[in-house]
Amino acid sequence: MNIITKSGQKKVLSWNVIKLKDNNGKTTGIICSGEDITPRKIAEEELKHANDYLNLLIRIAPIATIVLDREQNIVTANEKAMDLLGYANDEIIGNPISTIISNNELLEFTDKNDLSIELLKKDGECIDANIATSAIMDNNNHKGLIVTLQDISELRGLLIAPSIEENTERKDTLELEGSYTYIQDSGDLNASYDIFSTMVKQGRPGLCITRENPAKIRSKYNITKTPIIWLTKTKTSEYPSIDPTELFKLHPTIENFIKKVNDGIVLIDGLEYLILENDLKSVIKFMEQTNDTIMVSDSRLILQIDPLIFDTKDHHLLKRWMRSLTDEDTYND
Known part of the structure; x- marks a missing residue:
């Protein structure tokens, strides 16, 4: 009352x-x-609002997420989880978590990160997944478990097969010392691509990561076999692509390529686009990781940037361990 x-x-x-x-x-x-009982009713109402807000966050989360009750039955699954597992909402809700784990195991009611597990999709396909769990507690008792799921293959980046240009040009050789990252920050876009195309036509395995349309790059620089990755939000079957928001895919993609080749060359053009979709600190961290990979290899990397988008401090922070392609003694032709 x-x-x-x-x-x-x-x-x-x-x-x-x-x-x-x-x-x-x-x-x-x-x-x-x-x-x-006013305090109790207020607490119940606040709890209801908190649960509604949590359910909303789970539904709109950009990562596959499911919620289990204390018996480890699935009580909530967002759209990303249903897409990953191939189920409709009414097909997965109420089922025990063991039905989507290939060895029928149950999960521990605890907070854990980076667990590797094999998931079973509706069509019977097994996928390796990285999961994280967060226990929901009620008066120190287990009430449920929030589980996030990620297909490991999507975390590893792209697997790019090296390919050598058929019509190699060896008359005018150009050399860039391996184990270094080079920066082209003069604003001359053609310079980086000219060097890259010349070196792959000399028979070196190359990888181009670009914001430009790959078809135009191939046509302009007569590159036919060298793999090109398109930084774009538009998925295409013609060219491998990486969404600029998926920054985490770039380093493993480059690392995997570098491990497969000897005396290779990588060109990155589109750092400005990555900065628009990610914070500058994350992009610089990605370049640091990539430089570590280059330094322990015999390959080299060229980074093409527009210096006008950086303030002086950030520009120097980015290029402090890079060699400049504008220096006359950097390369020999």
Whole structure:
């Protein structure tokens, strides 16, 4: 029962009624007692709002997420999870988690990251997944478990097969010392591509990562076999592509390529696009990781940037360990 006190406060009362009876069982009166349960009702309402907000976050999360009850039955699955596993919502809700784990194991009610597990899709396909779990507690008891799922193949980047240009040109040789990252920050876009195309036509395995349309790059520089990765949000079957928001895929893609080749060359053009979709610190960290990979190989990397988009401090932070392609003694032809 809701009441309003003399001071104007709203209260919620819980009433108990006891009948008073005489020796013959006849009701002679009642005793009514009321308990103020306002704090409990407020707590319940706040908990409901918190649960609704959590469910909303799970539904719109950009990563596959499921929620289990204390018996490890699936009670919530967002669209990403259903896409990953191949189920419709009504097909997966209520099922035990063991039905989507290939060895039928249950998960521990604990907070864990970077667990590797094999998931079983509806069509019977098994996929290696990286999962993280977060326990939902209620008065120190296990109430449920939030589980995020990621297909490991999507975390590893692209597997690019090296390919050598058929019509190699060896008359005018050009040399860039291996194990170094070179920066072209003069604003001359053609210079980086000219060097890259010349070196792959000399027979070196190359990888181009670009914001430009790969078809135009191939046509302009007569590159026919060298793999080109397109930095774009538009997926295409003609060229391998990486969404600029998936920065985490770039380093493993480059690393995998570098491990497959000897005396290779990588060109990155589109750092400005990556910075638009990610924070500058993350992009610089990606370049640091990539430079570490280059330094322990006999390959080299060319980074093409527009210096006008950086302030002076960030520009120097980015290029402090790189060699400049504008220096006359950097390369010999």
